[in-house]
Every structure is written in C-alpha cells, then in structure tokens.
Amino acid sequence: MPLLEVKNLIKTYAAPGGNRDGASAIHRVVEVASFNLEAGEQRALRGESGSGKTTFLHLIAGILAPDSGSILLAGREITQLSEAGRDRQRAESLGYIFQTFNLLQGHTALENVELGMAFGHGVDRAQAGALLQRVGLGDKLGHYPRQLSTGQQQRVAVARALANRPKLVLADEPTGNLDRRNAREALQLIREVCRESGAALLLVSHDERVLAQFEQMQDFMTINRALVTTAAQN
Amino acid sequence: MIFNLIYRSLRQHLLATLVTAGSIALASGLLLTVWVVKTQSQAVFAATNSGFDAVLGARGSKLQLVLNAIFHLEASPGNLTAADFEMIRHQREVKTAIPLAVGDNYQGWRIAGTTESLFTDVEYMPGHRYQVGRGERFFQIGKLEAVVGSYAAKKLGWQVGTTFHPSHGLIFNPQSEHHEETYTVVGVLAPTNTPVDRVIWIPLEGVQTMKGHNPLAATELSAVLVQLRAPEAGMMLNLRLNSQGSRLTFAYPIGTIVAELFNKIAWFDQVLTLVAWLVAVVASGSVLVSIYNSMSARARDIAILRALGARRRTVFGAVVGEAAVIGLLGATAGFAVFAGLAWSVAALIQAQTGVVLNPLQWNPVFCWGPAVFVGLCILGGCVPAFKAYRVSVAEAIAPVS
Numbered sequence: 001m002p003l004l005e006v007k008n009l010i011k012t013y014a015a016p017g018g019n020r021d022g023a024s025a026i027h028r029v030v031e032v033a034s035f036n037l038e039a040g041e042q043r044a045l046r047g048e049s050g051s052g053k054t055t056f057l058h059l060i061a062g063i064l065a066p067d068s069g070s071i072l073l074a075g076r077e078i079t080q081l082s083e084a085g086r087d088r089q090r091a092e093s094l095g096y097i098f099q100t101f102n103l104l105q106g107h108t109a110l111e112n113v114e115l116g117m118a119f120g121h122g123v124d125r126a127q128a129g130a131l132l133q134r135v136g137l138g139d140k141l142g143h144y145p146r147q148l149s150t151g152q153q154q155r156v157a158v159a160r161a162l163a164n165r166p167k168l169v170l171a172d173e174p175t176g177n178l179d180r181r182n183a184r185e186a187l188q189l190i191r192e193v194c195r196e197s198g199a200a201l202l203l204v205s206h207d208e209r210v211l212a213q214f215e216q217m218q219d220f221m222t223i224n225r226a227l228v229t230t231a232a233q234n
Numbered sequence: 235m236i237f238n239l240i241y242r243s244l245r246q247h248l249l250a251t252l253v254t255a256g257s258i259a260l261a262s263g264l265l266l267t268v269w270v271v272k273t274q275s276q277a278v279f280a281a282t283n284s285g286f287d288a289v290l291g292a293r294g295s296k297l298q299l300v301l302n303a304i305f306h307l308e309a310s311p312g313n314l315t316a317a318d319f320e321m322i323r324h325q326r327e328v329k330t331a332i333p334l335a336v337g338d339n340y341q342g343w344r345i346a347g348t349t350e351s352l353f354t355d356v357e358y359m360p361g362h363r364y365q366v367g368r369g370e371r372f373f374q375i376g377k378l379e380a381v382v383g384s385y386a387a388k389k390l391g392w393q394v395g396t397t398f399h400p401s402h403g404l405i406f407n408p409q410s411e412h413h414e415e416t417y418t419v420v421g422v423l424a425p426t427n428t429p430v431d432r433v434i435w436i437p438l439e440g441v442q443t444m445k446g447h448n449p450l451a452a453t454e455l456s457a458v459l460v461q462l463r464a465p466e467a468g469m470m471l472n473l474r475l476n477s478q479g480s481r482l483t484f485a486y487p488i489g490t491i492v493a494e495l496f497n498k499i500a501w502f503d504q505v506l507t508l509v510a511w512l513v514a515v516v517a518s519g520s521v522l523v524s525i526y527n528s529m530s531a532r533a534r535d536i537a538i539l540r541a542l543g544a545r546r547r548t549v550f551g552a553v554v555g556e557a558a559v560i561g562l563l564g565a566t567a568g569f570a571v572f573a574g575l576a577w578s579v580a581a582l583i584q585a586q587t588g589v590v591l592n593p594l595q596w597n598p599v600f601c602w603g604p605a606v607f608v609g610l611c612i613l614g615g616c617v618p619a620f621k622a623y624r625v626s627v628a629e630a631i632a633p634v635s
Contacts, residue, residue: 055628063541063627084545091543102538102631106246111238118235119543160542 001075003167003200004037004060009069010226011055029055031226032069039167042191042201044211047220051227053204056220057170060202061094062086074167091119095161095199097190099173101153103145109156110141116163131159135189151182155189162193169194171203175210187213239539239552240559247528251560254524258564261517262607263571265510269599270572271579272503274591276496280489282589284428285358286332288468288486290314290322290458290475296485297495303334303457304488305429305587306344309404310336311483313454318482322458327467330355332459335441338413340398342406343386345434347441350375356461358426366421370394373420375437381421385431385588392419400436415440429588460486517564518610521557525618536622537630550623557615558608565604 011030029052037043047053058064060071062078065086071078074093078086090096095116103112113128132141135155137148145153154174161169171190175183187210194201203210204220211217221227244251284304291299292312301308323331332355335347353364353372366372366381373379382392392398396419399412417436425431438455462468468486475484485491496503536549576593584590 058628061541063631084547087540087543087545090541094543096541098541098631102534102541104242104535104538106242106535111242114238115539115542118238119539119545119548123235164543 002036002072003039003041003074004035004202005070005072006032006035006060007070007072008033009035009056009059009071010067011052011059011064012067028226030059030066030224032056032223033225035223037168037200037202040195040198040200041216042194042214043203043216043218044214045202045204045218045220045223046206046208046211047204047224048206051220052224053220054172056224057096057172057202057204060168061096061170062090087119092121092164093167095164095166095169097154097157097161097169097171097174099176101145101150101157101177103153103156103160105145108142108144109137109148109159112145112156113159113163116160120164128159128163131162132156134193135159149182150177151179151186154178154182154186158186158190158193162197162199165197166199168200168202171201173205173207174203175205175207180209183207183210236548236551236555239548240555243532243552243556244559250524250528251563254521255560255564255567257517257520258561258607258611259567259571261510261513262565262568262603263575264513265607266568266572266599266603267575267579267593268506268510269603270576270593270597271583271591272506273597273599274593274595275583275589276493278589278591279496279587280492282428282492283488284430284459285356285461286459286488287462287465288460288471288484288488290318290331290460291456291483291485293481293483296483296491299457299483299485300488300491301495302336303459303485305589306336306346306433307429307587310456313456314458314482316453316455319455319458322460325471327462327464327471328460329463330461332356333438333455334457334459335438335454336404336456337441338400338402339404339406340400340434341390343390343432343434344404345380345400345436345441347436347438349438352435352459353381353423358428358430362426364426364430365424367394367424370421373435373437376439377437378415378417378440379420379437380417381423381435382419383423383431383433383435383588384425385584386434387419387422393422394419398434400434427590432588514607514610518561518607518614521560521611522614522617524560525553525557525615526621529618529621532622533625533630536625537627540625540627541631546623549625550619553619553622554612554615557611557619561608561611562604564611565607568604568607569600 009030009032012026012028015025015027045053055064059066066079069079076089078089081089107115109132110128113131114123114125117123129141132138135158137152137155140148174190175186178186191201205211289299289303292314294311298308298311302310319333322328332348332352336344338345350372357363373381397416399416401410401412471484472486475482539549580591580593
C-alpha cells in the first residue's frame with residue numbers, strides 16, 4: 001500500500017469579477033485523478049510558477065481542504081479529518097520545507113527546530129540539537145535567522161522539517177532562494193536526511209538542475225488535468 | 235509549548251512589551267492609589283477623634299467645629315465663655331472637658347492653648363497617652379512654655395530649649411509683627427499619627443492673654459473637647475444643647491460628622507475613580523492596539539506555526555496569553571508605581587492634616603485591582619487573537635507556485 005495515495009482530487013478558487021454579473025468565476029487549480037508515492041520514495045515534480053503545485057502540496061499537507069477527492073496518507077483519509085485533525089496529522093506525520101525557509105525571526109536556530117516538534121510528539125531539545133549538528137550547524141544553535149546566511153537558514157529549515165520524524169517531507173522549491181553551490185548542497189542534504197530517517201520526499205521545482213538530481217521525476221502537467229483543460233481552453 | 239510561544243513573542247517584541255506594560259503599570263498604580271487613599275482616608279479620618287467623643291463650640295457648623303478643634307484646620311465658628319466651659323464640665327454625662335483656644339501661629343503652624351490635663355488625663359487612642367522624650371516635660375500653667383507636636387517639631391527643626399514668638403492669626407502673614415512674648419519649648423510629643431502632631435501647644439491663658447489680643451476675650455475659648463462617661467450619653471447633650479438651645483453647638487458624634495465631609499466631596503471621589511477607570515480602559519486598549527498593530531507582521535509567523543501543525547486555538551491562546559502576561563507584568567509593576575504615588579499622597583495628607591495613612595495596609599483592591607487589569611488586557615488581546623485565529627495559512631505563507 002502506498003504511503004500517499006491521491007484520487008480524483010479537485011481544488012477550485014473563486015476568481016473575483018469573472019463575469020458580467022459581477023459573480024465570481026470558478027477557477028480550477030488542481031485536478032489530479034491519481035497520484036501515489038511509496039514509503040521512503042523520493043520524487044520530484046516539475047512545474048512552472050502558477051501551475052498549482054504549491055496548492056497540491058498544501059492539499060496533501062492539509063493546509064487547504066479540497067473540493068472533492070481523496071488523500072490517503074499512511075492509511076488515514078485526510079479529507080475526512082476536521083481542520084484540527086489535519087493540523088495534528090501535519091504536526092505528527094509531515095515535514096514541510098519552503099522556498100522562503102519560513103523561519104521565525106524571533107526564534108534561534110534551535111528554537112526553530114524545536115517548533116517542528118512542538119505541536120506533535122513534543123519537544124526533545126537533544127534531538128533538535130542533534131539535527132542541527134547533522135546539517136552542519138552544531139555551532140550555531142543560538143543564532144537567530146538574521147545571523148545566518150541563506151544557505152544556513154535553509155539548513156535550519158531542513159532540520160525543522162525532520163524534527164517530528166515525519167513519514168513524508170514536502171519540499172516546495174527548496175532551493176529557489178539559494179545560489180548554485182548552496183542549492184546543490186541543500187538538495188543533497190535534504191535527500192540524505194530523508195533517506196537516513198526513512199521519510200519519503202516529494203519535491204516540486206521548476207529548476208531543471210534540481211530536477212535532474214532525481215531518479216523519479218514527473219511533469220506536474222501530466223498529473224494535474226486542470227492545466228491541460230486550461231491550456232485547451234486557451 | 236504555548237508558554238514558550240508567549241515568552242518568545244514577548245522577547246521578540248521587547249520594546250513594545252515594556253512600553254505597553256509600563257502604561258498598564260501607570261494605570262494600575264493610579265487606580266490602586268485612588269482606591270487605597272479614598273477608602274483609607276475615609277476610615278482614618280472618621281476614626282480620628284484624638285480620644286474625644288464630642289466638641290462644644292459656638293453656634294455654627296458642626297463640621298467646621300470638628301475641623302477646627304480636632305483636625306486643627308479651618309477657623310473657629312466663634313468663641314465660648316468661661317461659663318460655657320464650666321457648664322459643660324459639670325454635666326453629669328461628661329467625664330472630661332478640655333478647653334481649647336486658638337488664634338495664633340508660628341510660620342503657619344497652628345498654636346493652640348489648652349490645659350496640661352490634655353496630656354495627662356486623656357488617651358488619644360485607647361491605651362495611648364501623650365508622651366515626651368526623656369528629660370522633657372509638659373508645659374506648666376502660667377509659664378511661657380510650649381510642647382510641640384512631633385511633625386511640627388521635625389519640620390521646624392525645634393528641640394527642647396528652642397524659643398519662638400507667636401504671630402497673630404491662624405494664617406501666617408510675613409508682613410505682620412509677632413507677639414512680644416517669648417516661648418520656650420520644654421517638650422516634643424512622641425508621634426501620635428493624629429492632627430495633634432502638627433500643633434504647637436502652649437498654656438491656655440497664653441493664647442487668651444497674649445499682648446495684642448482683645449482684653450475682653452481674655453477668658454474666651456474656641457472650643458471644648460469633651461469625653462463622655464458613656465457614648466450614648468451624647469444623645470441627651472445633643473438634645474439639650476442643639477435642639478433646645480440656640481447659642482451653642484454640640485458636635486457629636488465626631489466620626490459621623492467627619493463622614494459628612496466625605497459625603498460632601500463624594501463627587502470628587504467619583505470623578506477620581508472614574509478617571510482611574512478610564513485610564514485603566516485606555517491602558518488595556520493600548521495592549522489591544524500594540525498587539526493588533528503588529529498582527530500584519532505576525533501573520534506570516536502565525537501561518538508558519540499553523541503550517542507546522544499549531545491549531546487555531548493554540549495561536550489564539552498564545553496571543554491572548556501574551557496580552558495576559560503584559561497585563562500581569564504591568565499590574566505587578568503597578569505596585570511599585572502605587573507605592574511611590576501613595577506614599578507621596580500620604581505625606582501630603584500628613585503635612586496638611588496630620589493624619590497618617592498607611593498605604594501598605596491590606597486592602598482588597600490589591601487583589602481585585604490587578605485581576606481587573608489582567609482581565610481587561612485579556613479582553614483587549616481577544617481582538618488581535620481573533621485576527622490570528624483567522625489567518626489563512628495558504629495566503630500568508632506565500633509565495634505560491
């Protein structure tokens with residue numbers, strides 16, 4: 001049984017000022033008939049900006065609720081969960097790495113990593129420290145994000161995503177804000193730590209250099225039929 | 235975890251936290267001061283009688299009579315004759331009658347003439363008699379001697395052996411000449427925390443016969459301080475002297491008459507209290523504004539927390555908790571503000587009336603005051619907390635690709 005199983009997933013947005021009556025037009029952003037990811041698998045999705053890949057990740061993470069469809073993560077149907085249930089699922093089973101790192105500026109590196117554990121199984125300061133040690137920031141536990149380089153900030157974000165021992169790590173353009181060398185190192189690190197912890201990795205990017213690193217790579221356009229429909233209409 | 239979030243948010247917004255808590259501290263200190271001074275001054279003033287049950291004076295206002303004879307404020311409503319003193323002294327209900335004559339001052343400090351029995355026969359509080367220091371004594375009738383209240387002596391820098399010339403009138407006028415008589419201080423009273431502490435006491439006939447005073451008034455008194463054999467006996471004297479007579483005023487009971495003063499200035503009390511409450515509401519509003527204004531900047535942080543699995547109620551609780559902690563910090567610091575303010579007000583009241591307040595004496599407002607402030611801050615915090623509650627993670631955590 002796959003770790004992640006997505007079926008007939010649809011997500012629409014209301015686009016303001018869509019027709020002459022002033023009523024909102026419905027804009028379909030995600031329409032995925034089927035998508036599976038095995039436990040421990042690492043896969044990349046290629047997609048341009050605005051292709052709905054972030055929305056797709058948000059749906060998997062339970063940040064957004066779909067209009068219809070099914071998302072089965074580790075045997076649990078996410079779409080049937082209440083918002084609080086989705087929050088708990090995210091806190092306990094998912095890691096999320098963002099393009100803009102999304103570290104809390106008022107928290108030190110160690111405290112940011114602890115936040116990754118805080119809403120799930122609880123804070124384990126020793127493990128948080130070990131994770132920062134693992135990503136090469138063992139000497140910067142007390143540094144605030146502003147005191148770290150962009151590459152170091154992304155390392156903190158990686159450590160935070162792994163802090164709750166997730167089954168699945170979602171990475172949204174994780175190297176988008178990094179230079180080439182840091183991007184390569186960050187990607188390598190993400191893949192290594194996911195492999196070490198046994199977490200599956202689903203990464204979305206438009207960067208061919210990033211995508212080329214993955215044995216399993218898929219074009220998001222082939223998954224998301226909403227894009228095909230929109231292209232056909234145009 | 236929520237406590238960590240609160241602590242770190244307060245730390246991150248340290249300046250705003252301190253400024254907001256400071257405004258709460260000022261408001262809380264003001265409220266505590268107004269409340270404590272109001273309740274305590276009413277109680278202390280109403281209980282201040284220097285050991286007497288009533289005051290006899292010329293026909294006039296009872297309140298003016300009490301203020302003049304007990305609190306040594308205001309002018310006397312008129313004079314009594316020696317016969318009036320003898321009359322009251324021989325009433326069967328009267329245990330002790332002490333004559334009092336006023337009309338002179340020294341640099342604004344009131345000089346009162348009385349008999350030595352004030353110091354030897356009267357307990358100014360149950361179990362407390364007037365005392366002077368070792369080697370000192372009370373004045374002797376017929377001599378130009380004075381006993382000085384502790385507060386007046388301290389402020390004037392007087393001690394035994396100090397000499398002075400009284401000035402005419404109750405209010406000090408630098409232009410007026412002083413009396414020729416030279417008085418010598420023979421004793422300084424131990425503090426009594428009553429208006430007596432502000433008075434320079436001399437023998438009765440000293441005030442009556444001082445050169446420059448009207449010779450026709452040489453036997454007249456300003457008032458007679460009365461101790462009754464039984465408190466309820468005052469009702470009979472009240473009936474005889476006030477209702478059936480037309481020349482004298484028998485001010486009884488003193489506590490009730492002083493309470494009338496507070497009834498008269500109740501509106502001022504209410505204004506002060508209203509101002510204190512308004513300040514409290516404005517200060518708690520500052521918590522709302524302070525946190526609310528930072529919500530735009532915090533929306534992203536909240537979205538990140540939510541993306542990491544924090545529930546809506548967690549972020550709501552964190553923001554409300556932050557407001558509560560600011561309120562608690564402010565209310566706690568408010569005690570320091572209160573201590574400073576209340577001691578200043580108490581010192582002012584002592585300087586003006588001789589009545590000593592003890593601001594640190596237990597008052598229920600010490601409990602409910604801070605609780606109200608924390609409650610108001612929590613209410614104020616609910617507004618930005620609701621905004622935090624409604625933060626859209628997907629929108630706030632952009633960019634979207």
